[in-house]
Amino acid sequence: MNRTARHGSTLVVLALLFLLPVVVLVLVSLAPGWRFPDVWPAAFSLRGVDFFIRHHEKILMALASSFGFSLLTVAATLFMCLLPAAVFARHRFPGKTLLEGLLLTPALVPPMTFAMGLHFIFIKVSLADTIPGVVLILAMFSYPYMFRALVAGFQTMGEDYRICARNLGASPADILFRVEFPLLVPSIIAGGSVVFLVAFSEYFLVFLIGGGSVPSFTGTLFPLLSSSNRSLAAILTLIFLFLPVLLFVVMDISLMRAYRRKGMMSA
Amino acid sequence: MKRIALTLMILWAALILPVAPAGADDTALQHLPFEQIVEKARGTEVRWYMYGGWAHVNDWVDTHVAAEMKKRYDIRLVRVPMDAGVFVNKLLNEKAAGKQKGNIDLLWINGENFKNAKEAGLLFGPFADTLPNVKKYVDPASVTHDFGYPVEGYEAPYGRAQFVFEYDSAQVTPPADLAGLKAWIMANPGRFTYPQPPDFTGSAFIRQVFYAVTGGHDQYMAGWDADLFAKKAPLLWKWLNEVEPYLWQKGRTYPKDSATLDTLFSRGEVAFGMSYHPSHAQSKIIEGSYPATARTFVLKDGAIFNTHFTAIPFNAPNKAGGMVLANLLISADIQLSKYRPDQWGDFPALDISRLPEADQKRFQDVDLGPATLGSEILGPVAVPEIPSAYLEALEQGWKEHVLDK
Amino acid sequence: MSWISKPNKTTRPIRLMLGLSPLLLPYLVLFCGGAVLTACQSFGVLTPLPHAGGVLDAYTTLLRDASFFASFGFSLWVATASAFLAVAAGAFLAYRVWRLPGRLAPLSLVYKIPLILPHIAVAFLVLIFWSRSGVIASVAHSLGLIREMHEFPNILYSGWGLGMILAYTLKGAPFAMLLALALLARFDIRQIQTAAMLGASGIRIFFTIVLPRLAPALHTGFIILFLYSFGAFDIPYILSESRPGMLSIHVYNIYFKHDLARRPEAMAILTLMFAFAVVFIIAYSRAVSRLENGVRKL
Numbered sequence: 001m002n003r004t005a006r007h008g009s010t011l012v013v014l015a016l017l018f019l020l021p022v023v024v025l026v027l028v029s030l031a032p033g034w035r036f037p038d039v040w041p042a043a044f045s046l047r048g049v050d051f052f053i054r055h056h057e058k059i060l061m062a063l064a065s066s067f068g069f070s071l072l073t074v075a076a077t078l079f080m081c082l083l084p085a086a087v088f089a090r091h092r093f094p095g096k097t098l099l100e101g102l103l104l105t106p107a108l109v110p111p112m113t114f115a116m117g118l119h120f121i122f123i124k125v126s127l128a129d130t131i132p133g134v135v136l137i138l139a140m141f142s143y144p145y146m147f148r149a150l151v152a153g154f155q156t157m158g159e160d161y162r163i164c165a166r167n168l169g170a171s172p173a174d175i176l177f178r179v180e181f182p183l184l185v186p187s188i189i190a191g192g193s194v195v196f197l198v199a200f201s202e203y204f205l206v207f208l209i210g211g212g213s214v215p216s217f218t219g220t221l222f223p224l225l226s227s228s229n230r231s232l233a234a235i236l237t238l239i240f241l242f243l244p245v246l247l248f249v250v251m252d253i254s255l256m257r258a259y260r261r262k263g264m265m266s267a
Numbered sequence: 268m269k270r271i272a273l274t275l276m277i278l279w280a281a282l283i284l285p286v287a288p289a290g291a292d293d294t295a296l297q298h299l300p301f302e303q304i305v306e307k308a309r310g311t312e313v314r315w316y317m318y319g320g321w322a323h324v325n326d327w328v329d330t331h332v333a334a335e336m337k338k339r340y341d342i343r344l345v346r347v348p349m350d351a352g353v354f355v356n357k358l359l360n361e362k363a364a365g366k367q368k369g370n371i372d373l374l375w376i377n378g379e380n381f382k383n384a385k386e387a388g389l390l391f392g393p394f395a396d397t398l399p400n401v402k403k404y405v406d407p408a409s410v411t412h413d414f415g416y417p418v419e420g421y422e423a424p425y426g427r428a429q430f431v432f433e434y435d436s437a438q439v440t441p442p443a444d445l446a447g448l449k450a451w452i453m454a455n456p457g458r459f460t461y462p463q464p465p466d467f468t469g470s471a472f473i474r475q476v477f478y479a480v481t482g483g484h485d486q487y488m489a490g491w492d493a494d495l496f497a498k499k500a501p502l503l504w505k506w507l508n509e510v511e512p513y514l515w516q517k518g519r520t521y522p523k524d525s526a527t528l529d530t531l532f533s534r535g536e537v538a539f540g541m542s543y544h545p546s547h548a549q550s551k552i553i554e555g556s557y558p559a560t561a562r563t564f565v566l567k568d569g570a571i572f573n574t575h576f577t578a579i580p581f582n583a584p585n586k587a588g589g590m591v592l593a594n595l596l597i598s599a600d601i602q603l604s605k606y607r608p609d610q611w612g613d614f615p616a617l618d619i620s621r622l623p624e625a626d627q628k629r630f631q632d633v634d635l636g637p638a639t640l641g642s643e644i645l646g647p648v649a650v651p652e653i654p655s656a657y658l659e660a661l662e663q664g665w666k667e668h669v670l671d672k
Numbered sequence: 673m674s675w676i677s678k679p680n681k682t683t684r685p686i687r688l689m690l691g692l693s694p695l696l697l698p699y700l701v702l703f704c705g706g707a708v709l710t711a712c713q714s715f716g717v718l719t720p721l722p723h724a725g726g727v728l729d730a731y732t733t734l735l736r737d738a739s740f741f742a743s744f745g746f747s748l749w750v751a752t753a754s755a756f757l758a759v760a761a762g763a764f765l766a767y768r769v770w771r772l773p774g775r776l777a778p779l780s781l782v783y784k785i786p787l788i789l790p791h792i793a794v795a796f797l798v799l800i801f802w803s804r805s806g807v808i809a810s811v812a813h814s815l816g817l818i819r820e821m822h823e824f825p826n827i828l829y830s831g832w833g834l835g836m837i838l839a840y841t842l843k844g845a846p847f848a849m850l851l852a853l854a855l856l857a858r859f860d861i862r863q864i865q866t867a868a869m870l871g872a873s874g875i876r877i878f879f880t881i882v883l884p885r886l887a888p889a890l891h892t893g894f895i896i897l898f899l900y901s902f903g904a905f906d907i908p909y910i911l912s913e914s915r916p917g918m919l920s921i922h923v924y925n926i927y928f929k930h931d932l933a934r935r936p937e938a939m940a941i942l943t944l945m946f947a948f949a950v951v952f953i954i955a956y957s958r959a960v961s962r963l964e965n966g967v968r969k970l
Contacts, residue, residue: 007772010765011779014769021785036804055329055330086691110904113903113943114703117707119360140698201791204905212349223322225910226526230530670915
């Protein structure tokens, strides 16, 4: 009994902290005029939804753009980290610990500190106001998550697959792309999800480097947050929540299917 | 190692050096007949950078204006939300970097931002006087100066605004003048505040107080006078600091912009809102954010009015498109739709008496709603904007003497 | 492919460099280069406009400005409080979630919601809940705790940055949970059962058995969350008060709201923030490893 109560209270606390906000967001999105002291909205209206429908083109465009540059950021970090992670997982060299520490710092120091220094140069070389510019900056402080995941992935994989493939006569490129890469997919997804979320939810750096030319979902949401019509901001926040969840679920399922097809489920 | 560092430094130095200016055939645009400009712009995209904090204004631009641009000129309008100070800074950066092809085609701008932009050579022009709708409908005398700074055709009129206070008639009786307002604030601690300058509306509020406590606006119209300012400004700081302890949050903090103040007012946290748009309260009632009993009032001491404009950056990639949009914005149809409180409620910048009679009638027929004051009340209290040098000194001084004191 | 060589042996430096280059190049050019450029501009070198004054002008201006120190101290306070709260709450909740029986475990996944929401949306949630006209005030009113709005404690504008701390904590706690749960997954539950059988209380078990095991994850979490709250812009832009402001807002205002002449000043703040972050990382990890060595010796 005591234990049930304790588990129950755990779930209640989790729900209050993390689920209740979503419920309230749903209410706010349907009740633009919800005011103190009503605990429950006095009147519901679809005005926020209506606004969303009228503007769906612009909002969806921003959403697609955010999705696009976030996925590109994931790709960029993967490109940056794949070989170095293999080196880190497999070789010992002097100064390795120090270098690893240094390579992880971009995730820690405030990104403003180097991004604003780069801004003026980006304008010079026409990287400002472009998607590549935004992707470079986002990749620059999100890659450590990909890097750590890949190093861990290479370490768990060990050497056996590679040695086996080499003994069977596979070329180094074959080994990398046909043997190791598929085995790394879970690590890539683990690291990639974090990179994706970091890129997808960033506001300021996209605003700074994108200069309004790279539409973003956060950029669309931002001006609405302080507006007195809160229902629209609430709707957009809900979309924000829903889409990445959808992406992750779809990815999980398709991954599972792919593994099952290849008979790798036991691994 | 040293050599690498040196190479990198040289590389950066090379990046820093100004890029050679691209060939500027822009001057041709200023002399082209407008029909040809329209032809040049047809089928293009126009990027309009403007303040993005007012949902109903964004809504109006994204739906109404964008649809008209598409229908009439086959031009795709992209609205980009950005504060005026920020895009002026962005242009300054681009100018310094020698970037000849930017990404902004039209700006919504006025006041000190216009002055800064024009003085730094960030604007294309003069172009406004070649726009057909400006020639036809705008009274030239009404747009010669923007905050005391000569316009000279570098911006096209877009709308007109006058400062009003907002209140809920079911809750409070509004004061008649500034002294009454001060007495009200002190009698009702925590129920009044104003947006933190340099927010547009908050800055306008302190200018109004400045006029009222220093003996009117006339003395400042001649232009910047440092001695005069040094003598008069302390009166303003004194007034503001006297009421500060009685403000919302005891004046420890201020709403960061007018949208935040709107929210505080709409949720009943403060008793008065303020806006640069006389029918803003009506728009908010229609939108459902303000109670139906919301009304507006002005103080006897004066209510500042001004004109806001659109301008084209020096490095706009589609100047022709920017001109077409600026011209459309000052057309009778757009001005009329902008005037309606269910759209935006911004006052027309054109001279209605120059319109064909049918159009004049359409303007007269617009229902501004019970929350909007008539011109018989707004007219007599209207006072002009202060020259922008004062405005900047007031904003800087506010930070020093009121916020950080 | 040069990087495929015999494992765990010292490899020729050139091959190593080649293998590391996809990461090292952007790291040196963009990250280090960006930081150096920030520093250069703070000295008035390579600024958009030629800088007229002396090399250290920006720094002397800053060091004379009391509001800079106020901002610095305030940022430190917000970062420390929110990172500590987030890590503490995250560790505790992770432990409780880990103890959940298998059939209830999927329900606990709701903790990932704030991980997905961007910072600005979390700030928005804090506004909805904690403003004087917000949900919590309404609930307090209906419970009869307050009679009118103005009796509700002034959470968001208390001058202590509580709104920002709440937002960072709400966003950070699930992150700390994630890190802690990853460690707990490898933790043997029998240790706890044994301790319980020997009569240890739940609190004692948590502090003496679980917490030390979680320490590495919590330290990492603390560093990340602390430095993020210290230097980020998104949440303060929505929730900060007029004074004292967070450093990032200070930088934003100088960078965007003034003419280019004050650019070195903005860059000087950024340089100091960068230096502080680096020093903090080194000092913190040193302190932690010394502490752990000490524990091991005992």
